[in-house]
Amino acid sequence: MRGVDLDVMAGEKLGIVGESGSGKSLTVLSVLRLLPDPPVRLLGGSITYAGQDLAAMDEKQLASVRGKEIAMVYQDPMSSLNPLLRVSTQIIETMSAHGVPKDTARRRCREVLHQVGMADPDRVAVAFPHELSGGMLQRVMIAMAVAVSPRVLIADEPTTALDVTIQRQILDLVEALHETSGMAVVWVTHDLGVVAQFVDRVLVMYAGRIVERASTAQLFSRPAHPYTKALIGTLPRDGAAHRSALVQIGGQPPDPARLGQGCPFRDRCPIAVDRCAHEEPPLLPAGEDSVAACWRVEG
Amino acid sequence: MSGDIVLQATAVEKEYPARGGPAVRALRGVTLQVERASTLGVVGESGCGKSTLARLMVGLETPTRGRIEVMGHALEPGRALARQIQLVFQDPFSSLNPRITVAKALQEVLVVHRLGSTRTQRQSRVDELLGLVALSPRYRDRYPHELSGGQAQRVAIARALAVEPKILVLDEPTSALDVSVRAEILNLLVRLQDQLDLSYVFISHDLAMVRHVSDVIAVMYLGEVVEHGPYGEVLDAPCHPYTRALAAAIPVPDPTRRADPSALEVSGRPDAAREPLGGATGCPYLGRCPDAEAVCAEQHPALRPIEPDHTVACHVALRAPRRAPRGPLVERAPS
Structure with a gap:
């Protein structure tokens, strides 16, 4: 990951999109400093939440932000829950850890389970994780995350493993x-x-970098980076004729260990020029609400 | 549409014994056919029986009741006929042996099926197969871990093609792949179909992919086909409330349109109980359906035509056909 600038404004909905290995999960994990050091090293930069620098905090200070102010929901709920404890125990424990008194926590537990759409919150509360389906477990995770009313919820592909109607409910x-x-x-x-x-608003990541940042409307109507254009082009969309050839990107993402100088997308890029091999493009203005890391963007 | 039927499933039922209870009915009276050089798309959520159907079609398992015929002959395990129909799995890495090279994996198939009498013949057939899936001969000596997901899936497809089948059953062939690679595999499959006159059964939960490659689509719910017809009709003007919900549930990659909120009305989960909520008599979708009426609890809806080629298993849709074709999406009001 290199030079990733991520800012989330109060109350906004931000998307971080990228393929596997693009660094999108690393980015959000490093926001909460959840990566083990070593092997992962925060080499520079700052992480600021409401004016405080998270990168400079000690573990104790960090713990008061993690979960309480910024909560996270992961892809696999089974591995984030303790299989030996009832759902309610785990939700109440999380709240107590953030200083919520026990009886308030107990009341709130029922409330959040109801809030995440459980038809029978009392039954779910006393259940063990293995007794619930994937969709229900993911709701439990969300209930746990929102129980302490965080200001930011980070959801890392929480619906990938679920069926489409359940995914939609989440x-x-x-x-x-x-x-x-x-x-x-x-x-x-x-x-x-x-x-x-x-x-x-959307951040598009490629090979550990942000290659485009744009409003959602702009991203789909006028994608600026050739990678974003290709990504949108690969989808079988309504306009595409039945069985017609879809856009292929060709090639493969570069090995992050062997990234040289220049633009990381240049080998797969249809419009690369000489400069792209020598100089890595910064994020350049590409339109009203968009910036793209490409020498060929027209502002 | 008319043409030769290469695959015919008639009233197929599959039951699995369950400990201390009645047998689980994974498939209930499934009747489907696939025409030569065409694609049948099968969609549905986990537990709907689509993977069981795939295993029965290639003869890995046998139906409890009903018949499956390939090229006009009943499918029996171990018969040479089984060669006509091959299965491609979702995850190419788990279907390739990590310890043998690409060339070896393909040669193995040729040896087992006694195709090609000499080593040289087999070697040139391997190169030919790699060419078919657009992999350069330099991949011959690679091991699976040296391949990207897309390349591994190409090898899996080449291996399925080694025995010159007429039909490929593709069980979620792009789901394990990155977005940028999916298009590549879909393009390859379309080209191979035209080039080799192949028929496909394309099983997926990705409706956009299924729509793009399929001629006919079957929607499955709890082991039954609940809607069946030409791709445009089934997905653009779905008649069964489940098809509507399924089509609306998938977030459309176009910010100017959104799901019709009325189409999204669905409750509970598909695999809540293997025994359908309508019990033995009623409609399997009863418990989740926003349109359900009294008759739905009493009578099991049969798959009946609503248009000449388009069938649906829903009392309400069949009684009031084509109120107004309602798509699963609506325009988003400019904000």
């Missing part, structure tokens, strides 16, 4: 929580559909 649920509480939401995803429907 997406709509987070959308509803965003609307009622005003918490900011960061969706980390590879799904351009989620981006188009559920966020206001």
Whole structure:
């Protein structure tokens, strides 16, 4: 990962989109400094939350921000929950860790389970994780994340493993929580559909860099970076004739260990010029609400 | 549409014994056919029986009741006929042996099926197969871990093609791949179909992909086909409330349109109980359906035509056909 600037504004919905290995999960994990050091090293830069520098905090200070102010929901709920504890125990424990008194926590537990759309919150509360389906577990994770009313919810591909109707219920649920509480939401995803429907602003990542930052409308109507253009072009969209050839990107993402100088996309880029091999492009203005890391963008 | 039927499933049922209870009915009276050089898309959520159907079609398992015929002959395990129909799995890495090279994996198939009598013949056939899936001969000596996901899936497809099948059953062939690679595999499959006159059964939960490659689409719910017809009709003007919900649930990669909120009305989950909520008599979708009426609890809806080529298993849709074709999407009001 190199030179990633990520800013989330209060109450906004941000999407971070990229393919596997593009660094999108690393980016959000490093925001909360959840990566083990070594092997992962924060080499520079700052992480600021509400004016405080998270990169400079000690573990104790950090713990008060993690979960309480910025909560996270991961792809695999089974590996984030303790299989030996009842759902309610885990939700109440999380709240107590952030200083919520026990009886308030108990009441709030029932409330959030109801809030995430559980038809029978009391039954779910006493259940063990293995007794619940994937969709229900993901709701439990969201309940746990929102129990302490965080200001930011980071969702790292939380719907990937779920069926489409269940995935939709989770997406709509987070959308509803965003609307009622005003918490900011960061969706980390590879799904351009989620981006188009559920966020206001998008960061596109490629080989550990942000290659485009734009409003959702701009990204789909006038994608600026050749990688974004190709990514949108690969989708079988309504306009594409039945069985017609879809856009192929060709080649493969570069090995992050062997990135030289120049633009990381140049080998797969249809419009690369000499300069792209020598100089890595910074984010340049590409339109009204967009910037793209490409020498060929026309502002 | 008319043409030779290469694959015919008739009233196929599959039951699995369950410990301490009645058998689980994974497929219930599935009747489907695939025409030569065409694609049948099968969509549905986990537990709908689409993977069971795939395994029955290639003869990995046998139906409890009903018949599957390939090229006009009943499918029996181990018969040479099984060669006519091959299966391609979702995850290419788990279907390739990590310890053998690409060339070896392909040669193995040729040896097992006694194709090519000499080593040289087999070697040139391997190169030919790699050419078919657009992999250069320099990949011959690679091991699976040296391949990208897209390349590994090409090898898996080449291996399926080694025995010159007439039909490929593709079980989520692009789901494990990155977005940028999916288009590559879809393009390859379309080209191979035209080049080799292949028929496909394309199983996926990705409706946009299925729509792009399929001629006919079957929507499955709890082991039954609930809607069947030409791709445009089934996905653009779905009649079954489940098809509508499924089509609306997928976030469309176009910020100017959004799902019709009325189409999204669906509750519960598909695999809540393997025994459908309508019990033995009613509609399997009863418990999740926003349109359900009294008759839906009493009578199992049969798959019946709503248009000449378009069938649907829904009492409500069949009684009031084509109120107004409602798509799963609506325009988004400019904000």
